[in-house]
Amino acid sequence: MxxxxxxxxxxxxxxxxxxxxxxxxxxxLKGDRIEQLRFSIYEPPRFFxxxxxxxxxxxxxxxxxxxxxxxPVAYLLGSSQAMESILGLAVxxxxxxxxxxxxxxxxIASHVxxxxxxxxxxxxxxxxxxxxxxxxxxMVKDALRLKKIGNALLETIGGRAVHPVNLKVGGFYxxxxxxxxxxxxxxxxxxxxxxxxxxxxxSSFDFPTLEQDYCCVSLHHPDExxxxxxxxxxxxxxxxxxxxxxxxxxxxxxxxxxxLHGRMRGxxxxxxxxxxxxxxxxxxxxxxxxxxxxxxxxxxxxxxNPFKSIVVRMVEVFYAFEEAxxxxxxxxxxAAAAVEGPVRAGQGSGCTEAPRGICYxxxxxxxxxxxxxxxxxxxxxxxQPQMEADLxxxxxxxxxxxxxxxxxxxxxxxxxxxxxxxxxxxxxxxxVERDARSTRA
Amino acid sequence: MARKxxxxxxxxxxxxxxxxxxxxxxxxxxxxxxERVEIAQFLEASRATAPGPYDLSLVEGSISTPxxxxxxxxxxxxxxxxxxxxxxxxxxxIQALRNLREFDQxxxxxxxxxxxxxxxxxxxxxxDHVEVDFELxxxxxxxxxxxxxxxxxxxxxxxxVSTYSQCIECKRSGTVCVMVAKGQPCLGPVTQAGCGxxxxxxxxxxxxxFGPAEQANTGALSDQLAAxxxxxxxxxxxxxxxxxxxPAFREESKRHE
Numbered sequence: 111m112x113x114x115x116x117x118x119x120x121x122x123x124x125x126x127x128x129x130x131x132x133x134x135x136x137x138x139l140k141g142d143r144i145e146q147l148r149f150s151i152y153e154p155p156r157f158f159x160x161x162x163x164x165x166x167x168x169x170x171x172x173x174x175x176x177x178x179x180x181x182p183v184a185y186l187l188g189s190s191q192a193m194e195s196i197l198g199l200a201v202x203x204x205x206x207x208x209x210x211x212x213x214x215x216x217x218i219a220s221h222v223x224x225x226x227x228x229x230x231x232x233x234x235x236x237x238x239x240x241x242x243x244x245x246x247x248x249m250v251k252d253a254l255r256l257k258k259i260g261n262a263l264l265e266t267i268g269g270r271a272v273h274p275v276n277l278k279v280g281g282f283y284x285x286x287x288x289x290x291x292x293x294x295x296x297x298x299x300x301x302x303x304x305x306x307x308x309x310x311x312x313s314s315f316d317f318p319t320l321e322q323d324y325c326c327v328s329l330h331h332p333d334e335x336x337x338x339x340x341x342x343x344x345x346x347x348x349x350x351x352x353x354x355x356x357x358x359x360x361x362x363x364x365x366x367x368x369x370l371h372g373r374m375r376g377x378x379x380x381x382x383x384x385x386x387x388x389x390x391x392x393x394x395x396x397x398x399x400x401x402x403x404x405x406x407x408x409x410x411x412x413x414x415n416p417f418k419s420i421v422v423r424m425v426e427v428f429y430a431f432e433e434a435x436x437x438x439x440x441x442x443x444x445a446a447a448a449v450e451g452p453v454r455a456g457q458g459s460g461c462t463e464a465p466r467g468i469c470y471x472x473x474x475x476x477x478x479x480x481x482x483x484x485x486x487x488x489x490x491x492x493x494q495p496q497m498e499a500d501l502x503x504x505x506x507x508x509x510x511x512x513x514x515x516x517x518x519x520x521x522x523x524x525x526x527x528x529x530x531x532x533x534x535x536x537x538x539x540x541x542v543e544r545d546a547r548s549t550r551a
Numbered sequence: 552m553a554r555k556x557x558x559x560x561x562x563x564x565x566x567x568x569x570x571x572x573x574x575x576x577x578x579x580x581x582x583x584x585x586e587r588v589e590i591a592q593f594l595e596a597s598r599a600t601a602p603g604p605y606d607l608s609l610v611e612g613s614i615s616t617p618x619x620x621x622x623x624x625x626x627x628x629x630x631x632x633x634x635x636x637x638x639x640x641x642x643x644x645i646q647a648l649r650n651l652r653e654f655d656q657x658x659x660x661x662x663x664x665x666x667x668x669x670x671x672x673x674x675x676x677x678x679d680h681v682e683v684d685f686e687l688x689x690x691x692x693x694x695x696x697x698x699x700x701x702x703x704x705x706x707x708x709x710x711x712v713s714t715y716s717q718c719i720e721c722k723r724s725g726t727v728c729v730m731v732a733k734g735q736p737c738l739g740p741v742t743q744a745g746c747g748x749x750x751x752x753x754x755x756x757x758x759x760x761f762g763p764a765e766q767a768n769t770g771a772l773s774d775q776l777a778a779x780x781x782x783x784x785x786x787x788x789x790x791x792x793x794x795x796x797x798p799a800f801r802e803e804s805k806r807h808e
Binding site for chain 2: 154155156157158159160161163165166169172173176177178179180182223227231237238239240241243250251254255257258261269270271272273275276282283284521
């Protein structure tokens with residue numbers, strides 16, 4: 111809609127985008143000043159927290175997995191760990207290693223899908239990976255094989271790739287034989303080398319200019335690049351146990367979105383979670399070879415350009431393959447696939463590094479183990495305010511671009527966050543309304 | 552002259568994306584599929600969109616907002632064949648649990664401002680709103696079955712998808728019965744096969760991802776579950792997972808209220 115009076119112009123996602131997809135962008139400009147910018151998510155609400163009330167604690171992993179078909183392990187594991195903290199269960203080192211291993215599979219499958227199917231086509235100027243495959247067949251075929259190996263890890267340990275069935279509170283229903291895991295070695299070795307080559311390939315893309323002063327929030331673990339557990343840290347001095355999450359982080363419900371907006375208490379500016387935040391906070395804990403690869407790919411000690419998240423994702427893919435190999439080689443089956451204990455009342459939280467960033471769960475149980483209260487904070491809602499801040503900076507820098515180029519740049523920036531697959535793909539329909547004083551670009 | 556390629560469209564409603572992802576997870580076949588069909592609409596994978604009509608529409612997700620009712624009707628009108636993918640589109644999915652509760656209470660427990668939310672009190676299958684040509688089961692769907700259904704519709708033959716129970720799948724693959732051998736609860740006797748036998752092979756009872764099998768004898772199974780020590784409440788909740796709104800499971804769960 112045009113609001114051409116008083117030197118105003120409006121950049122608006124066509125209302126149809128809401129019909130066809132799950133997102134929208136609205137920008138109102140006065141002269142060269144952005145008066146309002148909002149990025150909305152219209153994913154229909156499914157009310158998981160309400161549906162969990164009254165269910166048994168043991169139902170939480172399978173039910174919450176259905177929040178996201180792309181990163182079910184983040185939900186299976188976050189809810190399981192929250193329940194374990196309530197019930198006072200400590201899993202064995204072998205179970206812990208197997209959890210980290212299946213999580214490597216999820217990182218690989220999710221990251222590779224995002225990098226080559228959702229994001230790389232932007233950089234190379236294609237509508238999709240299938241069109242891209244006509245000109246770059248080897249790259250797409252290699253990416254498909256990498257993704258398949260990630261899925262093979264999920265299937266071997268979890269029973270299936272989407273919504274694995276073998277994970278539970280306390281561990282696993284059963285554990286794979288050592289020999290079965292070792293059959294994955296050749297593929298993992300190939301995957302590691304291929305991921306290295308593709309990281310360098312991706313690092314040669316042209317990256318739009320944008321440097322943001324991010325407040326990076328991630329897990330941090332003293333002994334490893336944090337994936338399944340750790341303390342919550344930021345590069346601004348935050349260092350808290352995950353149980354203290356809600357004392358420091360809040361969500362607000364804004365009228366233009368069905369995703370709640372995350373914010374850090376006492377901080378006006380947004381914060382960032384995900385690969386960039388992890389890399390910036392925990393780079394020292396990557397393996398020597400992953401750090402060397404990052405350096406060869408042109409990443410410094412700190413990455414502030416969101417468009418380079420695609421390179422960071424690839425470094426994490428390489429690391430996940432290397433880590434998976436290490437875990438497969440060192441793994442011995444535990445005495446018991448799961449640890450069990452009596453049910454008791456209480457409250458507990460769990461938090462893991464989903465491919466897109468920290469995913470927090472908290473549950474309150476009654477003494478029979480029924481869920482009284484559930485709270486889940488996924489990465490996308492936490493990143494939403496930062497996505498708006500990035501878009502604001504990007505639009506401001508690129509006001510002179512013609513409509514179609516500005517639209518594509520905005521879409522690409524949203525995809526920097528891999529917010530969730532359907533939101534992250536190509537859904538924006540941007541209309542630029544310019545005031546009478548400016549010429550339509 | 553080459554025949555015109557059939558036009559495929561993939562649509563998302565209220566869902567987790569897992570069933571669409573299963574299509575992208577067909578790593579070995581994806582590029583071949585893309586050569587056989589014109590992918591006219593698949594937002595999860597492509598920026599390019601082409602207007603209808605479509606030869607085949609694949610629909611993921613349940614109908615849970617007023618806008619989704621209008622959208623599914625418009626899609627049906629543009630589609631020669633319409634196939635639902637997975638438990639949400641076929642039975643309403645896990646979110647259909649809200650159909651059993653006071654919606655105001657559900658809304659208030661998640662959102663601070665329920666008035667900002669434009670959602671229906673129910674999440675329902677696509678077939679409640681438009682005619683569906685085939686319903687593919689699963690939470691998520693099985694890749695092999697998905698390829699079979701695509702193949703069948705593109706070649707004008709009926710899909711070869713079995714409607715027998717999970718028990719047959721276990722017997723065929725030589726998986727030891729977890730209920731008989733270990734006394735574990737299992738929905739396998741009343742659940743349609745197709746997942747690839749994943750749970751019993753992990754030593755876990757089936758939890759019903761593929762919905763009720765044909766002529767499922769849920770009453771007899773519930774008696775057996777009670778004999779194994781499950782309470783009425785536990786039996787009720789067992790049926791109330793991803794296919795809670797499929798008629799056979801819904802009615803059986805109500806018998807245990």
